[in-house]
Amino acid sequence: MAESGTPEDDLSVPRAALNKMIKELLPSVRVSNDSRELINNCCTEFIHLISSEANDxxxxxxxxxxSPEHVLAALDSLGFGAYLEDCRSVLEECKTVAAKKRRASNRLENLGIPVEELLRQQEELFARAREEQAVIEQEEWSQLQAAQAAQQQQLLQQQQQQQGNGHVQPPAPANHAQDSAT
Structure with a gap:
C-alpha cells in the first residue's frame, strides 16, 4: 500500500466508475461507503501488483x-491464470472497438459523398475563390487609379489657382545634368 503523503495516494479507480461497476454487478444489493472504499483500495492494489509484475x-x-502479452503473462505468473480467457476476450473486444473508432473517424467516409464529387466541389470552391480574388484586385486597381486621378486633379487645380493669383511658376527642368553638360 502507498504510504500517506506520497503522490500514489491520488492513484485509484475513479469513484464513479467503481460505483457503476458495483451497480451493474449487484443491482439489488446496497453497499456501504466503507465497503466501497475497501473495494477501491483492493482494485488499486491489484492494478499495482499486476502492472509491477508486467513491468518486470x-x-x-x-x-x-x-504490451497486453506482458499483462497476460503477469496474471498467469501471479496465479490468476483462470482469468486469462476472459482477459483475452476483453482484449479482442477492445481491439475491435478501437478499429471501428479509427474507421469512424475518417470524415470522408462519414459524409457518404464519393471522392470524385468532393474533388469537383473543391475545384468549384477554388474557382470561386480565384474569381473573388480577381474582383478584389480589380477593385483595388480601380481605387488606386481613382486616387491617382484625384491627386492629378488636385495638382492641376493648385496650378490653376496659382496662375489665377499671378504667381506663375515655371515648370521644373526635367534633367539638370543635361542642361549643365551642354
Missing part, C-alpha cells in the same frame, strides 16, 4: 513498453 516481464524481454 517487460524488462526481462528487453522491451520499453508494456
Amino acid at each position: 516481464m517487460c524488462n526481462k524481454s528487453l522491451k520499453k513498453t508494456i
Whole structure:
C-alpha cells in the first residue's frame, strides 16, 4: 500500500466508475461507503501488483513498453491464470472497438459523398475563390487609379489657382545634368 503523503495516494479507480461497476454487478444489493472504499483500495492494489509484475516481464524481454502479452503473462505468473480467457476476450473486444473508432473517424467516409464529387466541389470552391480574388484586385486597381486621378486633379487645380493669383511658376527642368553638360 502507498504510504500517506506520497503522490500514489491520488492513484485509484475513479469513484464513479467503481460505483457503476458495483451497480451493474449487484443491482439489488446496497453497499456501504466503507465497503466501497475497501473495494477501491483492493482494485488499486491489484492494478499495482499486476502492472509491477508486467513491468518486470517487460524488462526481462528487453522491451520499453508494456504490451497486453506482458499483462497476460503477469496474471498467469501471479496465479490468476483462470482469468486469462476472459482477459483475452476483453482484449479482442477492445481491439475491435478501437478499429471501428479509427474507421469512424475518417470524415470522408462519414459524409457518404464519393471522392470524385468532393474533388469537383473543391475545384468549384477554388474557382470561386480565384474569381473573388480577381474582383478584389480589380477593385483595388480601380481605387488606386481613382486616387491617382484625384491627386492629378488636385495638382492641376493648385496650378490653376496659382496662375489665377499671378504667381506663375515655371515648370521644373526635367534633367539638370543635361542642361549643365551642354
